[in-house]
Amino acid sequence: MASGKILVAQGGGPTAVINQSLVGVVLEARRHRDVRLVYGARHGVRGIVDEDFVDLTRETSHNLEHVAGTPSSALGSTRDKPDLAYCQDIFKVLQAHEIEHFFYIGGNDSADTVRIVSQEAHKAGYPLRCIHIPKTIDNDLVGNDHTPGFPSAARFVAQAFAGANLDNAALPGVYVGVVMGRHAGFLTAASALGKKFPDDGPHLIYLPERVFEIDRFLADVKAAYERHGRCVIAVSEGIHDASGAPVAAQLMKDLERDAHGNVQLSGTGALADLLCEEIKAKLKIKRVRGDTFGYLQRSFIGCVSDVDQREAREVGEKAVQFAMWGQNGQARDGSVAIKRTGFYSVDYELQPLDAVAAKTRTMEDAFIAPSGTDVTDAFRLYLRPLLGSGMPDAFRLRPNPVPKVLKR
Amino acid sequence: MASGKILVAQGGGPTAVINQSLVGVVLEARRHRDVRLVYGARHGVRGIVDEDFVDLTRETSHNLEHVAGTPSSALGSTRDKPDLAYCQDIFKVLQAHEIEHFFYIGGNDSADTVRIVSQEAHKAGYPLRCIHIPKTIDNDLVGNDHTPGFPSAARFVAQAFAGANLDNAALPGVYVGVVMGRHAGFLTAASALGKKFPDDGPHLIYLPERVFEIDRFLADVKAAYERHGRCVIAVSEGIHDASGAPVAAQLMKDLERDAHGNVQLSGTGALADLLCEEIKAKLKIKRVRGDTFGYLQRSFIGCVSDVDQREAREVGEKAVQFAMWGQNGQARDGSVAIKRTGFYSVDYELQPLDAVAAKTRTMEDAFIAPSGTDVTDAFRLYLRPLLGSGMPDAFRLRPNPVPKVLKR
Numbered sequence: 172m173a174s175g176k177i178l179v180a181q182g183g184g185p186t187a188v189i190n191q192s193l194v195g196v197v198l199e200a201r202r203h204r205d206v207r208l209v210y211g212a213r214h215g216v217r218g219i220v221d222e223d224f225v226d227l228t229r230e231t232s233h234n235l236e237h238v239a240g241t242p243s244s245a246l247g248s249t250r251d252k253p254d255l256a257y258c259q260d261i262f263k264v265l266q267a268h269e270i271e272h273f274f275y276i277g278g279n280d281s282a283d284t285v286r287i288v289s290q291e292a293h294k295a296g297y298p299l300r301c302i303h304i305p306k307t308i309d310n311d312l313v314g315n316d317h318t319p320g321f322p323s324a325a326r327f328v329a330q331a332f333a334g335a336n337l338d339n340a341a342l343p344g345v346y347v348g349v350v351m352g353r354h355a356g357f358l359t360a361a362s363a364l365g366k367k368f369p370d371d372g373p374h375l376i377y378l379p380e381r382v383f384e385i386d387r388f389l390a391d392v393k394a395a396y397e398r399h400g401r402c403v404i405a406v407s408e409g410i411h412d413a414s415g416a417p418v419a420a421q422l423m424k425d426l427e428r429d430a431h432g433n434v435q436l437s438g439t440g441a442l443a444d445l446l447c448e449e450i451k452a453k454l455k456i457k458r459v460r461g462d463t464f465g466y467l468q469r470s471f472i473g474c475v476s477d478v479d480q481r482e483a484r485e486v487g488e489k490a491v492q493f494a495m496w497g498q499n500g501q502a503r504d505g506s507v508a509i510k511r512t513g514f515y516s517v518d519y520e521l522q523p524l525d526a527v528a529a530k531t532r533t534m535e536d537a538f539i540a541p542s543g544t545d546v547t548d549a550f551r552l553y554l555r556p557l558l559g560s561g562m563p564d565a566f567r568l569r570p571n572p573v574p575k576v577l578k579r
Numbered sequence: 580m581a582s583g584k585i586l587v588a589q590g591g592g593p594t595a596v597i598n599q600s601l602v603g604v605v606l607e608a609r610r611h612r613d614v615r616l617v618y619g620a621r622h623g624v625r626g627i628v629d630e631d632f633v634d635l636t637r638e639t640s641h642n643l644e645h646v647a648g649t650p651s652s653a654l655g656s657t658r659d660k661p662d663l664a665y666c667q668d669i670f671k672v673l674q675a676h677e678i679e680h681f682f683y684i685g686g687n688d689s690a691d692t693v694r695i696v697s698q699e700a701h702k703a704g705y706p707l708r709c710i711h712i713p714k715t716i717d718n719d720l721v722g723n724d725h726t727p728g729f730p731s732a733a734r735f736v737a738q739a740f741a742g743a744n745l746d747n748a749a750l751p752g753v754y755v756g757v758v759m760g761r762h763a764g765f766l767t768a769a770s771a772l773g774k775k776f777p778d779d780g781p782h783l784i785y786l787p788e789r790v791f792e793i794d795r796f797l798a799d800v801k802a803a804y805e806r807h808g809r810c811v812i813a814v815s816e817g818i819h820d821a822s823g824a825p826v827a828a829q830l831m832k833d834l835e836r837d838a839h840g841n842v843q844l845s846g847t848g849a850l851a852d853l854l855c856e857e858i859k860a861k862l863k864i865k866r867v868r869g870d871t872f873g874y875l876q877r878s879f880i881g882c883v884s885d886v887d888q889r890e891a892r893e894v895g896e897k898a899v900q901f902a903m904w905g906q907n908g909q910a911r912d913g914s915v916a917i918k919r920t921g922f923y924s925v926d927y928e929l930q931p932l933d934a935v936a937a938k939t940r941t942m943e944d945a946f947i948a949p950s951g952t953d954v955t956d957a958f959r960l961y962l963r964p965l966l967g968s969g970m971p972d973a974f975r976l977r978p979n980p981v982p983k984v985l986k987r
Contacts, residue, residue: 185749210981214749224981232644237974243745251749267984334878337651341593341622343656346874365754365880430951439850439855440871464753465870470742472773474881487811563881566645568653573632576675 175207182277186320194406195487322479325361333365344458379409476559515556582616594728604894606893683838733769752866780811787817884967924965
């Protein structure tokens with residue numbers, strides 16, 4: 172092949188470290204003498220069919236390093252979920268621009284796009300190498316120990332609950348924090364890593380992996396409130412009843428659905444507000460406050476795991492290496508996966524695209540306590556190293572009571 | 580006097596650095612030979628009337644330093660707003676325990692409590708020295724350049740909007756972020772410090788210092804959206820119409836007229852949700868997302884200004900020095916105030932209690948742009964040094980467009 176052109180794009184929700192993967196691809200590709208031009212598509216697959224490309228060969232390495240440290244998708248992203256015809260359009264553009272390697276950074280829907288484009292190229296006998304690079308704060312990609320983006324979002328959630336717990340201890344009441352994660356509860360469960368002292372919150376954690384019953388919820392809150400004089404609760408936006416209907420969706424005026432047919436769950440405070448109203452009305456507790464972490468948990472600048480940064484960079488670099496040299500001498504299309512090898516160390520593998528595409532991982536049973544409202548030590552052991560170095564720690568005054576004089 | 584006892588307490592909403600002030604009082608007091616015992620009241624004035632004291636003399640300096648670095652009120656706080664009878668009860672307890680110095684860390688309501696207790700002591704001829712130590716994320720204390728707690732909350736808001744802007748640039752649409760501050764817009768205005776490039780958001784900022792008109796708001800959003808293809812908006816929770824009525828209540832009436840569902844939106848997420856609904860309905864923009872920063876902006880652990888930490892510590896230390904030695908040789912009760920002396924340096928003064936008590940500072944006109952939806956350079960110059968060192972910076976790829984081939 173003579174064109175020496177590669178294309179990289181970013182899809183789905185941005186993360187704190189998705190630009191590390193982008194820059195990993197660009198810098199690694201630029202050191203290969205077979206690569207002449209590195210293109211980036213603006214706004215994911217949408218930019219491909221629109222031929223909206225930027226020439227990343229012309230970026231300084233210095234600026235690329237700074238972009239790598241900036242959260243969100245520097246190339247822009249998209250919520251488009253391509254069908255076959257869309258993927259055929261993608262392939263036509265790649266062919267017209269003589270792209271030899273296509274790298275798409277995204278979640279399981281993005282992996283499915285890469286899978287279909289790869290099939291189209293194969294059918295057409297066009298030698299295109301297609302690599303999916305994992306990214307999602309939901310941590311819901313199968314075959315991965317975890318996904319880049321999740322550790323930093325988990326760190327935000329853990330720090331947020333560590334702080335919310337301190338606030339709630341100072342001004343006791345009930346606090347409900349709603350966390351992203353439609354099907355997988357990993358990010359909500361990360362709230363448990365904000366606990367230090369035995370009576371710290373979150374005292375209750377509600378995950379989409381377990382059926383949510385409002386009566387059971389109220390009984391749990393009542394018990395925790397009576398025990399601690401306060402209660403901090405972590406709730407996944409994806410909690411649903413026994414029929415599978417999202418609790419959040421029951422509130423929406425207009426059931427806004429995205430291109431994937433999913434009900435819009437983020438960007439609204441309705442679920443937190445509903446749960447607070449229920450607690451106030453049924454348990455007669457006066458001070459009840461709800462927060463929806465919303466876009467802060469994936470976009471907040473300045474809260475990032477150094478482990479996540481490092482791994483996100485490496486999946487980008489490894490993607491190029493797998494594309495150029497294959498795995499174990501066998502070159503093929505695939506999805507880069509993180510495999511845990513020690514406590515704590517990782518290595519990277521190339522998985523078949525259909526092993527990852529359009530599949531959803533949820534929290535393993537071993538990570539969820541029998542109560543259904545807490546995590547296990549296995550989960551703590553799993554998550555702690557991912558949060559990275561320099562996690563803030565909370566301290567408290569020790570009880571040294573002073574005898575009363577008036578004793579009224 | 581021979582008791583050598585001092586009492587310190589924390590009131591109102593917690594901040595990221597209120598424990599610096601507490602520890603400043605304790606450590607400074609412990610080095611005075613006239614001080615024998617340092618008591619802390621649990622949960623502010625509530626703990627005083629309940630005689631719920633801890634002996635801080637028994638705390639290790641080491642643990643105190645760690646507590647100083649922990650956000651929220653380590654002694655606990657209260658929302659009680661004492662009237663005269665309540666303040667008389669406070670005084671009786673202070674008298675019974677032979678307290679000689681009373682330090683209360685809080686906002687303008689707490690300053691008013693200190694003022695009344697000081698009067699009661701004076702009337703009774705009891706030699707009690709009463710000092711108010713400033714604290715509030717709202718920055719609404721008069722006579723202060725700024726208040727401890729505000730810089731760290733402002734840093735959170737600036738970082739949050741810097742990230743939200745990047746997220747919004749990647750997936751264009753309208754983003755509404757609702758920020759705390761019922762009467763003063765300082766914290767909402769801090770969102771402007773998240774801007775770097777000229778087209779960065781927030782593109783519009785709505786403050787309680789200006790009347791909010793929904794039609795004007797929609798016209799502003801429309802214009803910004805047409806100009807940038809997206810729009811990031813910072814809104815104070817305290818925005819109100821010309822009659823002073825909160826906007827949330829006004830919009831809720833409109834929604835009831837639409838007669839949807841039976842769920843009453845009346846929680847922390849309501850204002851953001853209602854503004855998003857208006858934008859969707861009236862401007863026909865599809866992707867509209869709202870976040871309410873809620874308790875995260877005052878409790879998030881790990882986002883703190885080092886300038887704020889330092890000053891919060893010093894107001895605590897200075898409070899003890901003013902109590903022991905007076906100001907300019909003149910010992911009296913008062914409120915510690917931060918005065919700016921250079922760019923950037925500060926010093927501390929003791930103000931009369933009635934100069935601060937129950938008064939509210941709002942944003943000066945010189946800080947608000949004539950449009951009413953932006954801040955001035957004077958505000959940027961005012962706020963920037965307070966945010967402290969190590970503010971995260973955002974970088975972007977430069978435009979290097981690639982010629983189209985298919986040109987469809």
